[in-house]
Amino acid sequence: MHAEKRPNELLSSWFLRSGWSKGELARQVNRRARQLGAAHVSTDTSRVRRWLDGEQPREPIPRILSDLFSERFGCVVAVEGLGLRPQHQTPSAAGVDLPWTGPQTIAHLSEFSRSDLMLARRGFLGTSLTVAAGASLIEPMQRWLVPTPQTSLTTDGPQRVAERRRGPRLSSPELELLESTIDMFRRWDAQCGGGLRRKAVVGQLHEVTELLQEPHPAETTRRLYRVAAELAELAGWMSYDVGLQPTAQKYFVLALHAAKEADDKPLGSYVLSHMSRQMIHLGRPDDALELVHLAQYGSRDCAGPRTQAMLYAMEARAHAALGNPGKCKRAARMAEATFAELEDATGPEPSWIRFFTEAELSSENAHSYRDLAYAAGGSTLYANLSAQGMRQAVDLFREDSLYQRSYALNLIGMASVHLLRDELADSAVCAEEAAHLAAKVRSERVNTRLRKTVDRALRQYPGRSETDALAELLASHLPEAAQAV
Numbered sequence: 378m379h380a381e382k383r384p385n386e387l388l389s390s391w392f393l394r395s396g397w398s399k400g401e402l403a404r405q406v407n408r409r410a411r412q413l414g415a416a417h418v419s420t421d422t423s424r425v426r427r428w429l430d431g432e433q434p435r436e437p438i439p440r441i442l443s444d445l446f447s448e449r450f451g452c453v454v455a456v457e458g459l460g461l462r463p464q465h466q467t468p469s470a471a472g473v474d475l476p477w478t479g480p481q482t483i484a485h486l487s488e489f490s491r492s493d494l495m496l497a498r499r500g501f502l503g504t505s506l507t508v509a510a511g512a513s514l515i516e517p518m519q520r521w522l523v524p525t526p527q528t529s530l531t532t533d534g535p536q537r538v539a540e541r542r543r544g545p546r547l548s549s550p551e552l553e554l555l556e557s558t559i560d561m562f563r564r565w566d567a568q569c570g571g572g573l574r575r576k577a578v579v580g581q582l583h584e585v586t587e588l589l590q591e592p593h594p595a596e597t598t599r600r601l602y603r604v605a606a607e608l609a610e611l612a613g614w615m616s617y618d619v620g621l622q623p624t625a626q627k628y629f630v631l632a633l634h635a636a637k638e639a640d641d642k643p644l645g646s647y648v649l650s651h652m653s654r655q656m657i658h659l660g661r662p663d664d665a666l667e668l669v670h671l672a673q674y675g676s677r678d679c680a681g682p683r684t685q686a687m688l689y690a691m692e693a694r695a696h697a698a699l700g701n702p703g704k705c706k707r708a709a710r711m712a713e714a715t716f717a718e719l720e721d722a723t724g725p726e727p728s729w730i731r732f733f734t735e736a737e738l739s740s741e742n743a744h745s746y747r748d749l750a751y752a753a754g755g756s757t758l759y760a761n762l763s764a765q766g767m768r769q770a771v772d773l774f775r776e777d778s779l780y781q782r783s784y785a786l787n788l789i790g791m792a793s794v795h796l797l798r799d800e801l802a803d804s805a806v807c808a809e810e811a812a813h814l815a816a817k818v819r820s821e822r823v824n825t826r827l828r829k830t831v832d833r834a835l836r837q838y839p840g841r842s843e844t845d846a847l848a849e850l851l852a853s854h855l856p857e858a859a860q861a862v
Contacts, residue, residue, distance in 0.1 A: 383431050387460035391446050392429065399425040402445070409441045433462055473509045473630045474517040477525050479602070482634040486605060487586040489627060490612070493579050508623050508659065515667045518652075521633055521645055522675050546591050552600055555585065559607050560728050566611065567732065567780050571618030572819030578615060582608040599639050606635035607729060610648050617655055618782075620821035625655060643684050646676035647729055650691045658822075662698035669695055681726055686716035687733045690741035697745040700752035702759075709742045736773035736780070740787050743767035747790060750797050760797040767791045771807075782823060785814040789826045796833055804834060805843040809850060816854040824855055 392402065399422040406425075410418035418438065428434055434442075439461040446454040456462075475485055558581065565574045585605045593601065613628030629652045636645040649672035656665035669691045676684065689712035696705035716738050743766030750759035767790050774784035788811035795804035808830060815823045831847045838844050 385429055385431050385460040387458060388442075389429050391450075391454060391459060395446065395449050405445055406438065406441050409445065410437065473514060473626065475630065475634060477520055477523070477634060477637060479638045482631065482638055483586055483589045483605075486609060486631050486635065487583065487590075489631065490579050490583040490586065493612075493624065494576065494583060508626050510656070510659070510661050510664055514664060515671075518630075518633065518649070518668065518671060521637055521649075521671070525637070547588060547593060547597055547601070552597065552604075555604050556600070559604065559611065562608075562611055563729070563732070564779060566615055566618070567782060568778070570782050570818040570820035570823065571615030572821070575612065575615040575619065578608055578612045582612055602635050602639035603641055603644065606632045606639055606641065606644055606648070609635055610644075610651065610729070613648075614651055617651070617658075618820050618822050620825070622655065622659065626652065629655070642676045643680040643727065644729065646672035646680055646684060646688060649675075650688055653691050653695060657694055657698050662695050666692070666695040666699065681724075681730070682715050682718040682722050683726060683730050683733050686712045686719075686738065687730065687741075689715055690738060690745075693745040694741060694748070697748035697752070700749070702749050702753070705745055705749055709745055712738060712742060732780075734773070736770050736777070737783070739766040739773065740770035740783065740790070743770055743787075743794075744790055747794055747797070750794075755797055757798070760794055764791075764794045764798065767794050781814060782818050782820050785811050785818055785820075785823045786826060788814070789823070789830050793830050793833070796830070796837060801834065801838050801841065801843050804830075805847055808834070808847055812847075812850050812854050827851070827855070 395402075397405075403420040403422055403425050406420045407418060410420075418441075420438075424434075428438075439456045439459070442459055442461065443454055443456045446459065475481065562574060562578050562581070582605065585601060585608060589598070589601050589605060609628045609632035613625045613632060616622075616628060617625035629648055632648045633645055633652075636642075636648055649668050653665040653668040653672070656662070656668060669688060673685075673688050673692070676688075680688070689708050693705045693708035693712060696702075696708055716735070743763045746759045746763035746766065750756045750763060753759060767787060770787045771784070771791050774780050774787055777784075788807045792804045792807035792811065795801070795807065808827065811823070811827055815827055828851070831844075831851060834844045834847060
């Protein structure tokens with residue numbers, strides 16, 4: 378006997394919240410299928426009804442539905458989140474255990490960035506990838522520390538020797554312009570959020586991978602690998618910011634590989650810190666702690682005090698998420714002490730770490746104490762410690778028009794701390810200002826944190842005029858976020 382089909386409650390829930398009719402959803406599926414080149418797909422209302430009743434559609438329908446609902450709600454709605462079975466994936470498509478060799482790193486970067494650009498043009502969010510976690514993530518990343526021959530930079534075949542005799546294909550001014558472009562992208566990201574220029578970064582990354590397939594002197598190749606690593610890291614960061622978590626992780630992994638080829642351990646540790654932050658966001662603090670420890674060990678002899686302070690702050694965040702107050706406070710103090718060493722530091726710093734200012738340090742430690750307060754059931758002690766740093770971060774970011782997303786995130790953090798201290802009016806003021814900023818910054822992280830904070834206020838203070846006003850503000854400024862509250 379065949380097992381009786383059960384209604385797909387997950388898909389039904391998303392469908393009802395969307396406001397679409399069965400016919401409208403069928404038309405959108407057919408339209409998207411044609412855009413993807415799947416002309417054989419022909420859906421109607423009866424087929425949509427069967428999906429809601431529990432029928433499992435074949436690819437590419439699950440991917441298309443994931444895409445449509447993600448666009449509708451402004452957040453990633455994975456295939457599994459719709460109660461559907463994802464397509465089978467090969468390790469090369471979704472895995473993170475990649476060969477640590479230069480040519481294969483270039484090939485993977487080129488293939489993944491090209492696919493991302495193609496799918497982005499068609500409107501597909503790429504949610505069919507999966508996020509690696511646990512041993513399947515940590516063990517491959519540990520190979521970052523294993524020495525590998527730098528043959529890709531030093532081996533000269535006859536063709537490469539001939540090319541070098543004619544001189545480098547990429548001039549020094551051209552290479553410097555590439556490097557300075559990354560700084561411009563970073564400024565756009567900080568001010569406008571990851572959603573505004575993500576495709577531009579991916580496009581630039583794809584062009585750099587093409588350059589890496591040409592022969593260059595060893596130092597030029599090393600610098601190009603560093604450029605590729607920074608662009609891949611930034612593409613990952615922007616993907617993380619807009620909610621494309623599997624895509625973000627893939628870029629982070631590829632960035633780590635490129636940083637290894639560039640022999641840039643501090644940059645590799647920076648990439649690992651982003652991976653650690655992502656694991657905290659995804660509720661995997663154990664993985665986060667493993668990754669940040671790997672970053673600290675790998676860059677212990679070469680990272681400057683600003684980078685080391687950032688890594689200590691991330692260690693504190695992981696311990697806070699794990700509910701380890703003693704270790705969290707120790708790491709937070711180490712972050713502050715190491716940051717103070719900048720007064721005596723000499724020499725240039727890499728541009729990618731300049732974001733870690735006094736405001737950012739205050740923000741990280743304040744969020745760590747806030748998370749400790751949550752873990753301790755609303756501890757007043759940790760909430761008060763958090764309030765001091767969060768207030769300083771808000772004041773400092775308010776003075777800097779560049780870091781608008783950080784300003785919004787810390788306003789939301791301050792609003793959450795006020796809730797911990799039963800200060801609803803002050804919380805509402807911060808949340809209201811954050812909502813106005815969120816409407817201008819294309820960041821799903823900002824929207825999600827604001828949504829969660831307002832939701833917490835609604836549950837903690839039901840029926841109050843302040844919370845009702847916040848809900849109305851979300852509805853007018855962030856209608857997609859308001860639907861998800």
